Amino acid sequence: MKKIGILFGMENTFPNAFIERVNSKGEKDIIAEAVTIDKVAQAAPTEYAVIIDRISQDVPFYRAYLKNAALCGTAVINNPFWWSADEKFFNNALAEQIGVPVPKTVLLPSKQRPDNTTETSFRNLAFPMAWEEIFEYVGFPAYMKPHDGGGWKSVYKVVNPHDMWFKHEETGQLVMMLQEEIEFSDYVRCYCIGQKDVLIMPYEPRNPHHLRYASELKATGEEREKLLETIKDYTLKLNLALGYDFNTVEFAVRDGIPYAIDFCNPAPDADIYSVGPDNFEWVVEAAANMAIERAKQQVPGQVNLTWGTFMKNAIQATPSPVAPVADAPAAKPKPIPSAKEVNVKAVTPKKSVKMPGSAKNEPVAEPDPLLPTQKAAVTKAPAKNSKLKKS
Numbered sequence: 001m002k003k004i005g006i007l008f009g010m011e012n013t014f015p016n017a018f019i020e021r022v023n024s025k026g027e028k029d030i031i032a033e034a035v036t037i038d039k040v041a042q043a044a045p046t047e048y049a050v051i052i053d054r055i056s057q058d059v060p061f062y063r064a065y066l067k068n069a070a071l072c073g074t075a076v077i078n079n080p081f082w083w084s085a086d087e088k089f090f091n092n093a094l095a096e097q098i099g100v101p102v103p104k105t106v107l108l109p110s111k112q113r114p115d116n117t118t119e120t121s122f123r124n125l126a127f128p129m130a131w132e133e134i135f136e137y138v139g140f141p142a143y144m145k146p147h148d149g150g151g152w153k154s155v156y157k158v159v160n161p162h163d164m165w166f167k168h169e170e171t172g173q174l175v176m177m178l179q180e181e182i183e184f185s186d187y188v189r190c191y192c193i194g195q196k197d198v199l200i201m202p203y204e205p206r207n208p209h210h211l212r213y214a215s216e217l218k219a220t221g222e223e224r225e226k227l228l229e230t231i232k233d234y235t236l237k238l239n240l241a242l243g244y245d246f247n248t249v250e251f252a253v254r255d256g257i258p259y260a261i262d263f264c265n266p267a268p269d270a271d272i273y274s275v276g277p278d279n280f281e282w283v284v285e286a287a288a289n290m291a292i293e294r295a296k297q298q299v300p301g302q303v304n305l306t307w308g309t310f311m312k313n314a315i316q317a318t319p320s321p322v323a324p325v326a327d328a329p330a331a332k333p334k335p336i337p338s339a340k341e342v343n344v345k346a347v348t349p350k351k352s353v354k355m356p357g358s359a360k361n362e363p364v365a366e367p368d369p370l371l372p373t374q375k376a377a378v379t380k381a382p383a384k385n386s387k388l389k390k391s
Helices: 013-024 060-071 080-085 088-097 131-138 161-171 221-242 277-297 309-317
Strands: 002-007 030-034 048-053 075-077 105-108 142-146 156-158 176-180 186-193 197-202 246-254 257-262
Touching (some): 002 013, 002 277, 013 277, 048 060, 060 075, 060 080, 075 277, 088 105, 088 176, 088 257, 131 176, 142 161, 161 176, 197 221, 197 277, 221 246, 221 309
Parallel strands (some): 002 030
Antiparallel strands (some): 105 176, 186 246, 246 257
16 A cells, blocks of 8 residues: 655645545555654655655655655655755846846845854955946845745835835845846736646736736737646756645736746645635645555655656766776876975974964964955945945
8 A cells, every 4th residue: 555645734725625535546456645744764664655745845854754755765745855955046146047038137145144153254255246237237226135935024125225224224144136027018927736737827916815816817819828838847957847736826927928936846836715716726636646656656666756857957067087998008006206306395383473462372263364365245235336326
């Protein structure tokens, strides 16, 4: 018997419907249930052939459990190793490389230094940064958002540099992105299940949460069909590159071009009360079919994770060690100089430094010299020598 488990938290409608749908199909030797964890021992396999992960982004204990389970043969959806490494700024860069349009985006250092760091930790960060070039590239208005966030948390609309600096004060240690605003005529959210099934849902992010799916595409006729085809193509490209089996992708359409806005949602909202009955039915059916397929393919004891083309290509491109040529003549060893041929320079030891208040003869190691740099720290606005001065 192969078990399909679902690991979840607060949500109710999707997990229960998923379990019921899998079991209703009557697949021989396959059953679905909620995951139960009573102990986690290293390198010990779980009882599940497949686990659908809906919560580990919020519970580090679950993430560690899933990595151990994946190591021992469970097909975890989505891949917990890649999910741990993934973030939105990288996704934008990857999208640009594979030909999917994205808004112009730059990375900003955190307003506050990370714990256990000092100003010296940021000696490689130019001060001031190239703010004029950054603002010219992105333009205003723009959006400032966490580089690895989600759920529309800590997202700010900024209308000029001073507005950005003022709002950046609230972001603490978050590493933020500054992203071009796309004034859209249409907006869609797409489920992508198993890297092959795509559901395109008209979506209005400016509506209250429960009304965001109460929308219709404005594009019509041939323009609409071409747009939907392009969106599906881009959705599949992104998920194949990232390796996600259960994800959503959002597109803002400007001048007929769909720009990928948000496409790192490996535990996407699937509640019937927000996505609506029709979309809910589609995702439950597609997820159940995918989980059953993965359970049938799962081979106990081996790694059964999905990896995206980015990782696969990276591994294939890794140079192999160069093997020695069999018939090449052996190089003659260089003669080892005798002791009398070795010149040894006398090295004067560093003087010990006494710190104020230290014991009389207790030496303290001389501190390492600082590299000569301009003052570098967290993002500040703006320095005296910047053209962009606060009003």
